Amino acid sequence: MRTYKLYIRIGKTEADAAITTNENGSVTSFLFDENNPDYQAYLEWLAEGNTPLPADEVNNGS
Amino acid sequence: MAVPYTFGSATSSIPLSQLDSNFATTITLGNTAVQLGNTVTTLNNMTMANVTVENMTSSTVFGFKNRIINGAMVIDQRNAGASVSTTTTGNFAYSLDRFSYLVSQASKFTIQQNAGSVTPPVGFSNYLGVTSSSAYSIISTDYFNISQPIEGFNTADLAWGTASAATITLSFWVRSSLTGTFGGSLRNSAANRSYPYTYTISSANTWEQKTITIAGDTSGTWVGATNGVGLQVLWGLGVGSTYSGTAGAWAATNYLSATGATSVVGTNGATFYITGVQLEKGSTATSFDYRPYTTELQLCQRYCMAWRQASAQTYLATGQCISTTAALIVLPLPVTPRVTATSITVSAAADFGSLTAAAADSTGSTITINTGSVASITINYGATAAVFVAGSSTIFYTKSGATNAYIYTNGSEL
Secondary structure: OOOOOEOOOOOOOOEEEEEEEEOOOOOOEOOOOOHHHHHHHHHHHHHHHOOOOOOOOOOOOO | OOOOOOHHHHHOOOOOHHOOOOOOOOOOOOOOOOOOOOOOOOOOOOOOOOOOOOOOOOOOOOOOOOOOOOOOOOOOOOOOOOOOOOOOOOOEEEEEOOOOEEEOOOEEEEEEHHHHOOOOOOOOOOOEEEEEEOOOOOOOOOEEEEEEEEEEOOOOOHHHOOOOOOEEEEEEEEEOOOOOOEEEEEEEEOOOOOOEEEEEEOOOOOOOOEEEEEEEOOOOOOOOOOOEEEEEEEEEEEEEEHEEEEEOOOEEOOOEEEOOOOHHHOOOOOOOOEEEEEEEEOOOOOOOOOOOHHHHHHHHHOOOOOOOOOOOOOEEEEEEEEEOOEEEEEEEEOOOOOOOOOEEEEEEEHHHEEOOOOOOOOOOOEEEEEEOOEEEEEEEEEEOOOOOOOOOEEEEEEEEOOOOEEEEEEOOOO
C-alpha cells in the first residue's frame, strides 16, 4: 500500500510537496503541481480517503 | 532494336528517349562527367556506388527523418537495464526513454531493456522487451499498451487535421513467442481520433520487420507546433473491445488497438520484443535513421534527465549549506526540458553525500525536489548528522560503492 509524507521545502514555511516510496525502494518527491503525474496520483490517493503523514517540523527538506 | 548511337564515339548529346526498355545491354556512361538531360529525369531502382552529389533535396530523407526518439532502444536513463513493473494504471508511465506503458490493470507484464537476452536484429544492439506476468483474460474495458507520444514540434509538418495531411510510414522490428495478428494504433492528443493498424507475426521467436503506411488524418484536431502531444503511437499487448476498432481507417474515437489482435498478456511468460522503431513522412519505409549516441541522449534528456554513478564518488553539482544539517544543491540541466520538472526520483538518499566545509564526507538522509527550472533542478539535501556550517558551499556527489545511485526528473515527459 503506497503512502505519502508531506515535506516543507527549504525556504518555505508550509508543506507544499510530498514524498513516496516506490516498489523498488526508490523515493519520489514531487511538488503540488497539477500537471505533475505524481501529484495527480497523490490526489487520487487522497480521494480514496487516505491521509498523508505530516511534515517534519525541521525545515531540512525531509 | 538498333541502338542509334555509339556511346564511345558520340560527339553530341544523346537523348535519353533512346534508352528505352528495349535497350537491355549494360552500359557504362564513360569515365567523365555525364549530364542526364536538362529536364526532370526519373531513375528507378538504381544502385549507385561512389556518387558525389553537389545539391539534393528530399522531403523525407534528410534532417529529423525518424520522428521516434530512442527507436533503437539504446537509452534507458531511468532503469539502466533493470526490469520495470507496470504498477501505474490509467496514466502513462515510462520505461526505456521515451517509451511509456499504458495499462488498465497493474503488473500484468514487465518491461526491460534486452529482456531475455536474445540477439537483436542485425544493425541493432538493444530492444525493448515485454514479458507477460500471467495468463490474464482481458475484459472489454481493459487495455495494455506500450507507446511513444511524439511532441507537436516534431509532427507539425505532417499537417494532420488539414486537407494537406501527409502520409506516414511506421516501421519496426518485432519478435514474439506468439504468432498471429497483432495490433496497435495512432491517435491524437485528445484521444478522439485514432487509426487502428494490424501486422502479422508469422514465426515465433523470430525477428520480423513490419511496415505500416498510414494516410494522414484530414479531420479532427491535431496539436501543431507546440510542446504538447502531436501524435501518439501505440502497440497493443491485449486490448478489450471498448478500445479496439477496425484496422485501416480513421475513427472519431479512442481506439488503442485493432479488433481481433493477439493478447500478449493472455499467455503467462509470453514475450514481445521491439526495436528499430521509425516513423517517417512518406509512403516508404527507408533505412533506420541511426543517430549519434550523444544526439539521441540529448533528445531523450528533453523529457527526462538522469544523474547516475559513473565511477566511485561522482561529483554532480554544487550547493550551499543553509544549516548544520541541510543544503540546497543545484543540479544543472544540459538540455532545456520540454516543461519544467516538478518531481524527482532518487535511488536512496544514502547513495549520496555532500562535502562539508572541511571537505569531509556527509551522508544523505533525505533528498527531495525544491524547485525546477528550464536550467536546473534544485534539491533539498538533508544530512544524517550536523556536519555543515551554514553559508558554506558544498559539493554533492554519489557515495563510493553506491554503484546504482541515481536521480532522475519526472514531469517533463509527454
